[in-house]
Amino acid sequence: MSPQFLIQQLVFGLLTGALYGLAAAGLSLVFGVLRVLNVAHGELVMIGGYASFWLFARSGLDPFLSLLLTAPLMFVIGLGLHQGLFAYVETLEEEPRIKNSLLIGFGLALAFHNLAIRLWTADERSINTAYSGAVVTLGGVVFPVVRLGALAVAIVAIGAIHLFLRRTYLGKAIRGTAEDWEAASMVGIDIRRTYLVAFALGSVLAGVAGTLVSVGYSINPGIGLEWTLKALIVVVLAGLGSMPGTFLGGLLLGAAESASTLFIGGAYREVVALVIFLLVLMVRPQGLFGR
Amino acid sequence: MLEAEGLDVFYGDLQALWQVSVRVDAHEIVALLGPNGAGKTTLLRTIAGLQRAASGAVVFESRALHHEPAHRIVALGVSLVPEGRRLFAGMTVLENLELGAFTPKARQRREETLTWIYEIFPVLAERRDQVAGTMSGGEQQMLAIGRALMARPKILLLDEPSLGLAPIAVRRIFDVIRQINAHLEVSVLLVEQNARAALKLAHRAYLLQTGRIVGEGSAEALLRDEQVQSAYLGLPSA
Numbered sequence: 001m002s003p004q005f006l007i008q009q010l011v012f013g014l015l016t017g018a019l020y021g022l023a024a025a026g027l028s029l030v031f032g033v034l035r036v037l038n039v040a041h042g043e044l045v046m047i048g049g050y051a052s053f054w055l056f057a058r059s060g061l062d063p064f065l066s067l068l069l070t071a072p073l074m075f076v077i078g079l080g081l082h083q084g085l086f087a088y089v090e091t092l093e094e095e096p097r098i099k100n101s102l103l104i105g106f107g108l109a110l111a112f113h114n115l116a117i118r119l120w121t122a123d124e125r126s127i128n129t130a131y132s133g134a135v136v137t138l139g140g141v142v143f144p145v146v147r148l149g150a151l152a153v154a155i156v157a158i159g160a161i162h163l164f165l166r167r168t169y170l171g172k173a174i175r176g177t178a179e180d181w182e183a184a185s186m187v188g189i190d191i192r193r194t195y196l197v198a199f200a201l202g203s204v205l206a207g208v209a210g211t212l213v214s215v216g217y218s219i220n221p222g223i224g225l226e227w228t229l230k231a232l233i234v235v236v237l238a239g240l241g242s243m244p245g246t247f248l249g250g251l252l253l254g255a256a257e258s259a260s261t262l263f264i265g266g267a268y269r270e271v272v273a274l275v276i277f278l279l280v281l282m283v284r285p286q287g288l289f290g291r
Numbered sequence: 292m293l294e295a296e297g298l299d300v301f302y303g304d305l306q307a308l309w310q311v312s313v314r315v316d317a318h319e320i321v322a323l324l325g326p327n328g329a330g331k332t333t334l335l336r337t338i339a340g341l342q343r344a345a346s347g348a349v350v351f352e353s354r355a356l357h358h359e360p361a362h363r364i365v366a367l368g369v370s371l372v373p374e375g376r377r378l379f380a381g382m383t384v385l386e387n388l389e390l391g392a393f394t395p396k397a398r399q400r401r402e403e404t405l406t407w408i409y410e411i412f413p414v415l416a417e418r419r420d421q422v423a424g425t426m427s428g429g430e431q432q433m434l435a436i437g438r439a440l441m442a443r444p445k446i447l448l449l450d451e452p453s454l455g456l457a458p459i460a461v462r463r464i465f466d467v468i469r470q471i472n473a474h475l476e477v478s479v480l481l482v483e484q485n486a487r488a489a490l491k492l493a494h495r496a497y498l499l500q501t502g503r504i505v506g507e508g509s510a511e512a513l514l515r516d517e518q519v520q521s522a523y524l525g526l527p528s529a
Contacts, residue, residue, distance in 0.1 A: 169389070169398070176379045176390045182341060183377035188365035188394035188442055241381070 001262070004140045009258045015147040017254015019209050019216070021247035022154040023227055024234035025161065026205030032240040033178040033198035036086055037098055039105035041206055042227030043112035048074055048207025049214035049223075050120060056127045063127045063215040064149055070211055071204050078203025081108070082196050090195055109224055116221035126218035150212035154247070157208050161201065162243040174198050178241070233277045239290015249288065292317045292478060293338070293369070293446055298347035300330075300337050307333045309502045310347070313480070315446060320472050320479040322489040322510065324523055325499035331482040332374055334499070335448045338480075339371040340364040351446070366394040370444035374451050374482075376435040380424030384415055387423050387434055391441030400443060408437045411467060429460030436467065446478040447471065453485055461485070465492055486523035490514045498523070 027041045038044075051070040055061040061069075085108070089100040134145040165171040177184040177194040185191050209227075213219055230253065238249025253273060260272035280287065293315040300308040308330045315321045323331050336342040338349050340361035349356040356364050379387050388408065392401040409416035412433045418426060423434055432452055439447060449468065453461040465488055471477050483489035490496055490510045498506035498519070506519070513519045 169393070172382070172386055172390055173393060175382060176386075179379045179381055180377055183373070183379065184390070185341070185361040186339065186365065186371050186373060186377065187391050187438060188362045188397070189390065190360070190362045 006262065008141050009262050010255060011141055011143065013254040013256075013258025014251050015144075015151055015216070015254070016257070017251040018151045018154040018247070019212055019250070020230045020234050020253050021250020022157060022212070023206055023209040024231040024238070024250050025158055025243050025246045026202035026209070027228075027231040028235045028238070028240055028243070028246045029161070029205065030199055030202035031235065033174055034086070034090060034101075034195050035094055035097055036089065036101040036199075037105065038086070038108075038199075038202070039102060039228050040108035040112060040224065041105075041202070041231055042224035042229070043109050043116075044074065044077070044203050044206035045210040045213065045227040046116060046219060046221065046224045047077065047112065048210025049219035050116065050125070050210075051207065052211040053125050053127055053214045053219065054120075056129070062129065063211055064153065067153065067208060067211055070207055074204045074207030075200045077207075078200035079196060081203070082199040086199060087192070087195070090192070109228070113221055113224055120221065122221055124218050124220045125214065127215045129215070132215075144216070147216045150216045153208065153212060157205060158243050158247045161205065164201075165243065170194070170197065230273070233273050235287075236277055237280050237287060239287020242289050245287075245289030252288075292319075292352060293480070294348075294350045295334070295338060296348045296350070298334070298337055298349070299345045300333055300342060301345050307502050308337070308344075311499070311502070311504055312347075313497050313504070315478050315480050317478060318472070318476055319495065320468070320481060320493045322486075322493035322496040323480065323482045323499060324486045324489060324496055328501075329499040330502040331499055332450055333502075335371060335450050335480065335482060336373075338364075339369065339448060341371075362394075365442050365444075366396065368443075368445035369448065370439040370442045370446075371448040372435050372439045372450060372452060374454070376431050378423045378431055378435055378438070380422070382423060383420050384423055384426070384434055385419040387438050388415070388419075388441050391438035392443075394442055397442045401441070404441055404443060408440055411440075411470065412437050427460075429456050429463065432456060432460070432464055433467070436464070436471075440471070440475075440477075444477060446480065449479060449481045449483075451482055451484060453483065453488070461488070468492060486519075487514075 023045050030036060030038050048070055051073055052063045052066045055066040056063055085104050086101060089097050092100060131145055136143045136145060165175055173189045174194045177189060177191050181191050234246060234249040234253050237253060238246045256272060256276060257269050260268055295311065295313050298308050298311045311334060325331055333342060337344050340359055344357055351367060351369055354367060388405060392398050392404060414430055415434060415437055452464050468479060469492060472479050481489055481493060490513055493510045496510050496513050497504055
C-alpha cells in the first residue's frame with residue numbers, strides 16, 4: 001500500500017465521519033437535554049435527505065441552497081414529533097422515560113421507513129448536480145467537491161449550535177436544563193420549552209446531515225437504522241455535553257472505519273464500529289470528551 | 292403575604308405532610324424547625340411547585356400557587372434555594388447568575404441586580420468565570436443564594452443553607468440572610484438544622500414533627516420555651 005493510498009482512504013473516512021458527527025450532534029443534544037433516546041433519529045436523517053432530493057429533482061434547487069428550506073422544515077417536524085409524541089414521556093422518571101421513548105422511537109422508525117417506501121419507492125436516490133463529479137486534487141490525494149462542501153456545512157452547523165448553546169440566553173437555559181432540570185425550573189426556566197427547542201434543533205441537525213448524505217453519497221428509505229446506530233456509537237464514543245467533541249467523535253469513527261477497511265477488510269467495517277462502542281463503554285463510559 | 296393552608300402531601304402511599312399550615316408576612320423571617328424527615332424540605336418544595344399537594348392551598352399575595360408550574364411561581368416572586376444547592380455545576384458562576392434572572396421581568400433588571408449581588412458577595416465577582424462545581428461549599432452556597440436573588444424574589448425559601456459548611460461560612464451566610472431581609476425587604480422562610488442560630492435570626496418559627504405542625508410562636512418565646520430547649524436546642528430540661 002502506498003502512503004498516498006493510505007492518506008486517500010483516511011481522507012474519505014474523515015469526510016464520511018464529518019456526517020456521522022453532525023448526525024450524532026443532534027442525537028446527543030436530544031439525549032443530553034431530554035434524557036430521551038430517539039431511535040428514529042436516523043429516519044430524520046433520511047427525511048432530510050429526501051426533502052432535498054425532491055427539491056432538486058422537481059425544481060432543480062441546488063442541494064446546498066435547499067438547506068435554507070429543509071432546515072426550517074425539519075425544525076417544524078421536530079416540533080410536531082415532540083408535541084405529538086415525546087412530550088408525553090417527559091414527565092416520567094428517568095428509567096421509564098428512556099424505555100418509553102425507545103418504544104415511541106422504534107414505532108416512529110417503522111412508520112417512517114414504510115411510509116418512505118410507499119411514497120418514494122425503495123430505490124436508491126442520489127442528487128447529481130453539475131458539479132457532482134468535480135474533484136480537487138492535492139498532492140495526488142483526491143477531494144470530491146461535494147464532500148468538501150458537506151464538510152464545510154457540517155463545520156458551520158456544529159459551530160452555530162455550539163455558539164447558540166454557549167452564548168444565547170435560551171442556549172444557556174438548554175444547558176442548564178441538561179445539567180439539572182429541576183434546578184432549571186427553580187430559577188424560572190420553562191423546561192417544557194427548552195425540551196421542545198432542543199428536540200427541534202436535534203431534528204434540524206439530523207435533517208442537514210441527511211441532505212449532505214443525499215448529495216455526497218446516496219439515500220434510500222432503509223438508511224435510518226444505520227444512521228441511528230452510527231450516531232449512537234459516536235455519542236457513546238464522544239460523551240455528552242460538547243458539540244465540537246461529538247463532531248470530533250464522528251471524525252474518529254469515520255477514520256477508524258477507513259482504517260479497518262484497509263487493514264482488516266471491508267466486511268468488518270461495522271464490526272469495528274461496534275467493537276469501539278463496547279470498548280468505550282467498558283473503559284471510559286463517560287466518553288472521550290464527556291463530563 | 293405567603294400562606295400555606297391545610298397541605299396534605301404524599302410520596303406514593305406515604306403521607307409526608309398532614310394538614311400543614313404556615314404563614315409568612317411581609318419583611319418577616321420565619322424559621323421552620325424539626326428533626327430529619329419531619330417534612331421541612333417537602334413543605335418548601337410544595338410551596339415552590341416542585342411537589343404537588345393532594346389537598347390544601349398555597350396563596351401568595353392573594354394568588355393561588357398550588358396549580359402553577361414551578362417556573363411561574365418563580366416569576367410571581369417566590370424563589371427556592373434548595374437543599375444541596377443544586378447549582379449548574381458545569382457552568383460558570385456568571386452563567387449560573389444569568390440563568391437566575393431567566394424570568395422576563397428579572398431579565399430586564401439583570402445588570403442592576405448583578406451589580407448588587409456582587410456587592411453582597413464580592414467573592415462571586417472575583418470568581419465569575421470559574422466553573423461553579425469547583426468552588427468551596429461556602430462559596431457555592433453564596434452562589435445558590437445569589438442565583439435565587441437574581442430572580443428578584445419577594446420571598447426566599449431557604450433549605451438548610453448552613454448544611455456542611457465551616458462555622459465561619461455559616462456565620463457569613465446568616466449575616467447575609469439578615470442583610471437581605473433588612474435591606475432588600477425580602478421575606479424569608481428558613482429551614483435549618485441549627486435551631487439556635489435560626490431562632491436568633493428569625494422573627495417567628497414553626498415546629499414540624501413527622502409531617503405535622505406541633506408548635507409555633509415568636510422566636511424569642513421559643514428560645515425560652517423549656518420543651519423547645521430540650522428537643523431542639525440540646526439543653527437538659529429543668
